[in-house]
Amino acid sequence: MKYILVTGGVISGIGKGIIASSIGTILKSCGLRVTAIKIDPYINIDAGTFSPYEHGEVFVLNDGGEVDLDLGNYERFLDINLYKDNNITTGKIYQHVINKERHGDYLGKTVQVVPHITDAVQEWVMNQAKVPVDDDRKEPQICPSFLFQLGGTIGDIEGMPFVEAFRQFQFKAKRENFCNIHVSLVPQPNATGEQKTKPTQNSVRALRGLGLSPDLIVCRSAKPIEMAVKEKISMFCHVEPEQVIFIHDVSSTYRVPILLEEQGIIKYFKQRLNLPIDDQPSDLLMKWKKMADRYERLLKVCSIALVGKYTKLSDCYASVFKALEHSALAINHKLDLMYIDSTELERSMETENSVKYHQAWHKLCKADGILVPGGFGIRGTEGKLQAISWARTKKKPFLGVCLGMQLAVVEFARNCLNWKDANSTEFDPDTKNPVVIDMPEHNPGDMGGTMRLGKRRTVFKIQNSVLRKLYGDETFVEERHRHRYEVNPELTDCFEEKGLKFVGHDTEGNRMEIIELENHPYFVGVQFHPEFSSRPMKPSPPYLGLLLAATGTLNAYLQRGCKLSP
Numbered sequence: 238m239k240y241i242l243v244t245g246g247v248i249s250g251i252g253k254g255i256i257a258s259s260i261g262t263i264l265k266s267c268g269l270r271v272t273a274i275k276i277d278p279y280i281n282i283d284a285g286t287f288s289p290y291e292h293g294e295v296f297v298l299n300d301g302g303e304v305d306l307d308l309g310n311y312e313r314f315l316d317i318n319l320y321k322d323n324n325i326t327t328g329k330i331y332q333h334v335i336n337k338e339r340h341g342d343y344l345g346k347t348v349q350v351v352p353h354i355t356d357a358v359q360e361w362v363m364n365q366a367k368v369p370v371d372d373d374r375k376e377p378q379i380c381p382s383f384l385f386q387l388g389g390t391i392g393d394i395e396g397m398p399f400v401e402a403f404r405q406f407q408f409k410a411k412r413e414n415f416c417n418i419h420v421s422l423v424p425q426p427n428a429t430g431e432q433k434t435k436p437t438q439n440s441v442r443a444l445r446g447l448g449l450s451p452d453l454i455v456c457r458s459a460k461p462i463e464m465a466v467k468e469k470i471s472m473f474c475h476v477e478p479e480q481v482i483f484i485h486d487v488s489s490t491y492r493v494p495i496l497l498e499e500q501g502i503i504k505y506f507k508q509r510l511n512l513p514i515d516d517q518p519s520d521l522l523m524k525w526k527k528m529a530d531r532y533e534r535l536l537k538v539c540s541i542a543l544v545g546k547y548t549k550l551s552d553c554y555a556s557v558f559k560a561l562e563h564s565a566l567a568i569n570h571k572l573d574l575m576y577i578d579s580t581e582l583e584r585s586m587e588t589e590n591s592v593k594y595h596q597a598w599h600k601l602c603k604a605d606g607i608l609v610p611g612g613f614g615i616r617g618t619e620g621k622l623q624a625i626s627w628a629r630t631k632k633k634p635f636l637g638v639c640l641g642m643q644l645a646v647v648e649f650a651r652n653c654l655n656w657k658d659a660n661s662t663e664f665d666p667d668t669k670n671p672v673v674i675d676m677p678e679h680n681p682g683d684m685g686g687t688m689r690l691g692k693r694r695t696v697f698k699i700q701n702s703v704l705r706k707l708y709g710d711e712t713f714v715e716e717r718h719r720h721r722y723e724v725n726p727e728l729t730d731c732f733e734e735k736g737l738k739f740v741g742h743d744t745e746g747n748r749m750e751i752i753e754l755e756n757h758p759y760f761v762g763v764q765f766h767p768e769f770s771s772r773p774m775k776p777s778p779p780y781l782g783l784l785l786a787a788t789g790t791l792n793a794y795l796q797r798g799c800k801l802s803p
Contacts, residue, residue: 246440293552301691579620606787611639642762759786
């Protein structure tokens with residue numbers, strides 16, 4: 238087993254997850270089996286109870302794990318399926334050690350950070366690195382274990398036990414099996430226009446002071462870095478010039494593996510880790526290059542309005558954005574994603590701030606398609622209902638995901654069934670028409686890890702379904718879920734009589750999973766989260782359907798037997 242540790246310095250949010258994923262993609266393109274582990278130093282057991290503004294979206298895995306969004310990057314880039322134990326947190330490690338102490342595994346010993354916590358980290362990494370994540374179920378050969386510091390910098394107090402664990406681990410694994418990549422920032426102040434190396438020098442010095450020496454230094458910058466800067470970093474950070482890699486801002490993350498490969502990273506890994514690979518990239522990396530080239534040549538644009546309440550930070554809807562981007566690329570369109578704060582569509586906003594209100598409605602009206610993603614809480618729901626009503630009445634292509642589907646049912650009940658007080662019990666527990674209800678078995682009181690989570694089967698109820706055709710006319714699909722509320726199954730007949738069809742349900746036939754509206758170009762709602770399964774070369778069918786309908790090509794696509802035109 239070969240281990241690659243990716244550490245970060247200077248600041249957070251400079252793309253360590255994308256770089257770790259890109260390195261994994263390059264190694265996989267060389268014929269190696271690759272897995273990935275993300276280490277988060279926060280005390281939370283998992284990411285499930287975070288606000289999206291804290292760490293971005295909560296990514297859901299097949300086994301129901303609620304994890305950091307970087308695991309989504311790993312899965313999309315490497316086309317693998319990870320597990321909840323591929324996301325290590327301080328909370329998980331301490332809980333594991335404390336449970337062992339209570340069980341009596343450390344009888345007679347004082348339980349300490351060193352060696353007990355650090356040993357637990359190493360044991361967890363070694364065990365999880367062996368778990369198969371590919372479809373062939375074979376054991377991985379490479380584990381790019383990704384160390385992320387809270388705040389993104391080496392030296393933060395929360396991450397010190399993990400740094401110490403890997404300082405010890407490098408000797409346990411042996412030099413030929415362990416490689417450390419340090420990702421740092423090279424800022425370029427506007428006042429001088431000069432690229433500064435001092436932050437990277439200080440970051441590497443701090444890393445060395447903690448017992449880890451970088452084998453590769455990946456420098457992030459806004460613009461391509463000059464050769465003189467590379468030589469300076471090489472000299473002051475005690476590495477060869479070939480060990481300094483530059484990644485500047487690019488138009489698409491698909492370009493990052495190509496930039497790494499062009500700077501000789503395959504040859505370096507072959508020598509440093511004694512890997513049985515060729516120096517030249519395989520067909521897989523060539524496909525990435527073609528995809529990146531195609532992305533940059535796109536001319537036609539498709540605009541989608543994303544109506545949500547976490548629109549100030551794009552990472553809150555990272556997987557949704559990626560799923561839309563994958564689908565747009567598949568039909569040779571550039572995605573124009575317009576984020577609309579749902580509260581700005583509400584009537585109350587017209588009196589509070591009429592400019593914001595009219596700007597939000599202008600965006601919605603000019604969009605080619607409308608998407609209402611998942612979420613929790615009552616804030617902004619009336620604005621989402623307004624957007625759904627607009628999509629339904631104006632026959633705009635619409636996709637509702639999780640809460641988006643539930644609100645589509647609420648909107649239909651209010652405006653088509655004339656149940657004016659129809660609502661979800663999440664927002665109004667005393668409503669006389671509870672069209673969306675909670676699932677008692679998934680709401681025992683505790684908030685963390687108690688929802689209906691992970692991959693579940695959805696069975697198509699009818700043959701003539703748009704979404705069924707998009708899924709290749711399968712009788713069932715398996716997608717990932719994350720919800721605590723569901724459509725009230727006792728009221729579905731009333732909706733179907735008026736044209737809102739529940740075309741998919743769970744294996745027992747009790748939970749409504751997919752809705753489709755008759756006589757509409759594309760009005761679809763799904764209880765699951767198809768964005769978590771989308772891949773760059775395998776777009777998610779519900780999102781692909783939205784983009785096809787938004788560009789007016791859905792019918793032609795279905796008539797071709799769901800084959801994309803060249």
